[in-house]
Amino acid sequence: MYDNTRPDRYFTEEHQAFRQSLRAFVEAEIIPNVEAWETAGRLPRDLYRKAGALGVLGVLYPEDLGGSEGDFFMQVVVGEELSRCGAGGVCASLGSHSIGIPPVVKHGSAALRDTFARPVIAGEKIAALAITEPGGGSDVAALRTTAVRDGDSYVVNGEKTFITSGMQADVITVAVRTDPAARGAAGISFLLVEGDTRGLTRTELTKMGWWASDTAHLAFNDCRVPASHLIGVEGEGFKAAMMNFNDERLFLAVQAYSMAQACYDEALAWAQQRRAFGQTLAGHQVIRHKLVDMAARIDAARTLTYDVIWRRMQKLDPLNVHIARTSMAKVTATDAMKFCADEAVQILGGMGFMRGTVSERVYREVKVMTIGGGTDEVMRNLAASQLGI
Amino acid sequence: MKVLVPVKRVIDYNVKVRVKADGSGVDLANVKMSMNPFDEIAVEEAIRLKEAGKAEEVVAVSIGVKQAQETLRTALAMGADRAILVVAADDVHTDIEPLAVAKILAKIVEEEQPGLVLAGKQAIDNDMNATGQMLSALLGWSQGTFASELGVEGDHAVVTREVDGGLQTIKVKMPAIITVDLRLNEPRYASLPNIMKAKKKPLDEKTAADYGVDVTPRLAIVKTAEPEARAAGEIVPDVDTLVAKLKEKGVV
Ligand SMILES: Cc1cc2nc3c(=O)[nH]c(=O)nc-3n(C[C@H](O)[C@H](O)[C@H](O)COP(=O)(O)OP(=O)(O)OC[C@H]3O[C@@H](n4cnc5c(N)ncnc54)[C@H](O)[C@@H]3O)c2cc1C
Ligand SMILES: Cc1cc2nc3c(=O)[nH]c(=O)nc-3n(C[C@H](O)[C@H](O)[C@H](O)COP(=O)(O)OP(=O)(O)OC[C@H]3O[C@@H](n4cnc5c(N)ncnc54)[C@H](O)[C@@H]3O)c2cc1C
Numbered sequence: 124m125y126d127n128t129r130p131d132r133y134f135t136e137e138h139q140a141f142r143q144s145l146r147a148f149v150e151a152e153i154i155p156n157v158e159a160w161e162t163a164g165r166l167p168r169d170l171y172r173k174a175g176a177l178g179v180l181g182v183l184y185p186e187d188l189g190g191s192e193g194d195f196f197m198q199v200v201v202g203e204e205l206s207r208c209g210a211g212g213v214c215a216s217l218g219s220h221s222i223g224i225p226p227v228v229k230h231g232s233a234a235l236r237d238t239f240a241r242p243v244i245a246g247e248k249i250a251a252l253a254i255t256e257p258g259g260g261s262d263v264a265a266l267r268t269t270a271v272r273d274g275d276s277y278v279v280n281g282e283k284t285f286i287t288s289g290m291q292a293d294v295i296t297v298a299v300r301t302d303p304a305a306r307g308a309a310g311i312s313f314l315l316v317e318g319d320t321r322g323l324t325r326t327e328l329t330k331m332g333w334w335a336s337d338t339a340h341l342a343f344n345d346c347r348v349p350a351s352h353l354i355g356v357e358g359e360g361f362k363a364a365m366m367n368f369n370d371e372r373l374f375l376a377v378q379a380y381s382m383a384q385a386c387y388d389e390a391l392a393w394a395q396q397r398r399a400f401g402q403t404l405a406g407h408q409v410i411r412h413k414l415v416d417m418a419a420r421i422d423a424a425r426t427l428t429y430d431v432i433w434r435r436m437q438k439l440d441p442l443n444v445h446i447a448r449t450s451m452a453k454v455t456a457t458d459a460m461k462f463c464a465d466e467a468v469q470i471l472g473g474m475g476f477m478r479g480t481v482s483e484r485v486y487r488e489v490k491v492m493t494i495g496g497g498t499d500e501v502m503r504n505l506a507a508s509q510l511g512i
Numbered sequence: 513m514k515v516l517v518p519v520k521r522v523i524d525y526n527v528k529v530r531v532k533a534d535g536s537g538v539d540l541a542n543v544k545m546s547m548n549p550f551d552e553i554a555v556e557e558a559i560r561l562k563e564a565g566k567a568e569e570v571v572a573v574s575i576g577v578k579q580a581q582e583t584l585r586t587a588l589a590m591g592a593d594r595a596i597l598v599v600a601a602d603d604v605h606t607d608i609e610p611l612a613v614a615k616i617l618a619k620i621v622e623e624e625q626p627g628l629v630l631a632g633k634q635a636i637d638n639d640m641n642a643t644g645q646m647l648s649a650l651l652g653w654s655q656g657t658f659a660s661e662l663g664v665e666g667d668h669a670v671v672t673r674e675v676d677g678g679l680q681t682i683k684v685k686m687p688a689i690i691t692v693d694l695r696l697n698e699p700r701y702a703s704l705p706n707i708m709k710a711k712k713k714p715l716d717e718k719t720a721a722d723y724g725v726d727v728t729p730r731l732a733i734v735k736t737a738e739p740e741a742r743a744a745g746e747i748v749p750d751v752d753t754l755v756a757k758l759k760e761k762g763v764v
Contacts, residue, residue: 128544136582137707140589143546144701180702319653 124418127203132425133196133429141178141197148177158479160335164327165291166216168249179205180220184228188236189244193374195432197264202374206381209389209481211488212335214378217248218396219288219336222371222496223296226313235315241295251292253283253316253341254364260285261501263298263364264308266410268343270299272350277301277314279322279346285495289339290327293318297343299363301357304368308361313354321344332487369446371496372453373432379456379492381426382485385416386460386467389481394470404470413466420459427503428452447509450502457492457499462488513627513664514569515558518617519551519590520687521576521583522637535735540604547583550632554692556699557662558630559591566664567628572618574639575613577601581715588710589702595713600727602719607638612720612727614646619723621651627688628669633658654684658693660724693729704717 126297127303128143136413152173156486160166182197184190191197195505220243227240241247267509268281279299289295295316302310316323322344330338354364391414394405403412431448440448467482468475475482493499506512523529523538524546530539547555561567574580574589575598584595600608606688621629634641648655656662656671660679660722663670664686674693684690702710720727748754758764 125717126544136585137711140586140702140707141704144703144707176703177701178707182704191708192709197704379555 124422129219129234132210133433134200138196140202141193142200142204144177144382145179145200146207148179149204152501153205153213154189157208157210157213157335161210161212161484162334164329164334165337166213166335170217170289171246171410172186173246175219175244179217180246181244183221184224184244188228188241195436196429198374199377199429199432202377203381206385207387209381209382210335210484211387211491212333213400215333216288216336217291218374219252219292220244220250221338221374222252222289222367223294225367225370226252226354227315228294230313230359231315232351232361234342234351235354239312239315243294248293249291250253250289250294250296251284251286251288252296252367253289254298255283255285257282257284257340258485261498264311264361266298266300266311268297268299269303270301270312270314270348271303272301273347275350276347277350277353279314279316279343281343283341283343284339285328286339286341287336289341290325293421295341295352298360301353301360305358310358311364312357312360313363314348314350315354316343316346316348320346320348331490333491368497369449372449372502375492375496376424376428376449376452376456379453379460380421382430382488382492383417383421383460383463385455386463386482387414387421390417390463390467390470393474409441413470417466420462424452424456424459427455441512443509447506447511450497450506450509453497454499454502454506457489460485460492461489513561513568514571514624515561515567516571516573516617516624516626516629517551517554517558517587518573518575518613518620518629518631518643519583519587520556520635520637521545521574521580521630522548522635525549525636531736531738535737537605537733537736545579545582545604547586548632548635548637550634550636550692550694552586552632552699553694554630554632555587555590555592556697557651557692558628559626559700560697561664562591571624571626572594573598573617575600575608575616575720577604577606579604581717583713584725585710586702588713588715589707590700591706591709593713595715596716597715598720598723599717608720608727609641609729609731610646611730612725613643614650615725616720616723617643617647617725618650619725621647628664628686629653630691631689631691633693644689646696648689650687654686655690656682656684656688657691660693660695662690662692662696689758704745 160444179190215264224240224243243250256266270277270279297314297316299314300310301312323346324342326340328338376506397404431452435445464486468486524544532539558570570592572584572592572595574584578599582595631644658674659671660674661672667686669684669688671682
């Protein structure tokens with residue numbers, strides 16, 4: 124595969140300089156600790172601080188909040204390089220700000236941005252996004268958690284589930300129904316709830332994969348939240364949530380093909396070194412072909428994702444086309460991940476079934492990628508409707 | 513005090529070096545290049561001196577091809593304040609010899625008047641280990657080579673040197689040239705905000721001719737060859753066989 128550390132039409136010298144820093148950071152600060160964090164079920168707060176100091180958490184945010192105002196390809200660099208650790212849970216929790224904070228930065232008041240977005244970007248606070256409910260995730264417009272205005276506060280009642288960084292989060296952007304009378308997408312708003320709010324109970328969930336990421340069920344029981352914590356305009360939360368989802372999906376695509384690449388790298392190294400029947404595994408045509416099929420799918424997913432991002436930056440397409448292609452990029456990339464994790468475990472043989480290999484872990488992380496941030500089916504539905512099919 | 517740090521663009525230490533077919537050198541076309549790792553340590557030390565309030569300005573210099581400005585951007589992203597690029601070659605395969613580099617550096621030192629020149633002990637491409645020493649001779653300044661610890665106190669620098677027998681501590685009068693060894697520090701990662709800021713920091717471009725230095729090589733490379741490939745090993749079934757084999761080869 125081509126060397127993605129050199130400047131090309133997507134990546135400038137600055138992108139690649141940051142890639143180099145980040146690669147060294149991941150090798151020194153993350154990879155040696157992955158197993159310990161997977162066992163602990165969460166990331167240490169110190170990691171957020173170190174990542175904040177390096178600029179990992181502020182790529183797309185304004186400079187006045189401590190961000191770097193980098194472009195989308197700078198965020199691609201972050202996704203690709205963090206994924207080299209081969210643990211999606213690390214990417215998910217270290218990256219939960221990227222779904223939790225954009226509504227605050229884009230639509231929040233100056234006070235909210237300053238009090239909550241700034242420390243998250245610096246790595247001093249942890250952010251989460253809470254949309255999914257036990258009653259349903261795909262059908263966002265059906266959400267039932269309510270926030271009823273009472274004087275200077277909203278009183279929040281309801282439940283959220285599968286919330287990434289939900290146990291550790293200090294800042295939670297919660298989708299709520301502020302107008303109980305309104306059905307569907309109308310009447311939904313974003314409210315910023317602090318992690319230590321009275322009446323909020325968090326329960327840890329155990330999962331198939333992504334162990335280093337803390338995932339929580341959140342129960343809101345008469346939680347009083349200052350009315351000033353409303354993010355943006357009341358009743359306009361659904362639209363903000365949809366654009367937030369779109370960008371989340373772009374970067375889930377990056378994470379998915381990068382995890383596929385981590386499997387490929389491990390399988391290739393293994394196949395070139397291990398011998399069976401008088402030659403290396405890579406010498407057997409069956410295995411060579413598997414490796415090429417993996418490389419081809421990774422390349423296709425990556426090329427599509429780069430193109431979707433590039434055309435968006437050039438503002439070449441109407442929004443519906445961009446949304447459809449983003450959905451297709453997510454499906455293409457998670458398909459590549461599914462295929463490569465499966466083949467990598469196969470090429471590793473018995474070793475691929477053993478804890479401690481990247482492929483074994485990524486194999487357990489395939490499903491969350493085809494479900495989280497919009498399921499495969501929902502992605503196809505969305506692409507079909509946006510393309511007028 | 514101003515600190516001057518010369519940095520060299522060299523083949524990245526992760527790259528597997530290939531010798532050119534005609535034996536005239538190693539292939540550098542389309543190969544990843546980076547800052548010489550010892551120079552990274554020197555830049556880091558200079559920035560630490562600045563952070564400790566012992567230096568006011570850090571100036572990075574690179575002498576070579578135009579592409580060396582990438583190396584200078586790296587130094588700026590780490591925290592150097594400004595950079596000077598001296599273009600002295602067009603072809604990426606042209607290596608400027610230590611004496612020519614030292615002569616250009618001597619001129620820059622005259623102009624810039626730094627209190628300290630911090631350089632790598634050698635460049636990992638051809639391991640000359642000469643530039644710092646030559647610069648010291650040309651300027652008549654004191655030198656401390658192979659530094660694994662550095663303290664700046666008033667008009668003196670205390671340098672712990674890694675020598676064959678162990679560690680040697682010397683005190684040198686400033687201004688001085690210090691060349692740094694591997695264990696002096698661990699260079700920082702350039703943060704994204706600093707990478708973005710580096711774009712706006714000044715980078716002056718000069719040529720060797722601006723300093724009146726002739727960079728024509730004085731050394732001729734006779735031949736470059738790959739190290740001999742190691743013969744494949746042999747796996748023996750047990751210790752007795754191993755001992756027998758070793759005896760047979762006459763090594764025990
Ligand atoms: C590890 C993990 C972390 C997560 N982190 C977060 C987070 O931080 N914040 C957050 O808000 N959510 C989070 N989620 C939730 C995630 O976004 C949802 O799981 C996802 O949106 C699907 O919702 P659901 O689980 O309720 O499934 P459902 O919506 O109940 O769907 C079940 C199945 O039905 C299918 N389906 C649904 N509707 C249709 C349809 N119209 N046509 C055809 N098929 C359909 C789906 O594709 C799926 O296969 C996380 C999930 C996981 C597993
Ligand atoms: C949970 C578990 C329990 C086990 N229990 C036992 C047990 O009780 N006793 C025991 O003896 N073993 C046991 N095994 C080992 C198991 O039988 C081996 O893992 C299996 O035979 C594959 O061997 P390998 O892992 O060395 O893979 P390898 O032989 O190294 O094969 C790696 C990959 O290369 C492929 N490959 C190999 N040769 C060729 C070829 N000529 N052409 C094309 N492809 C090729 C393989 O299909 C595979 O995809 C167990 C394994 C596991 C995972």
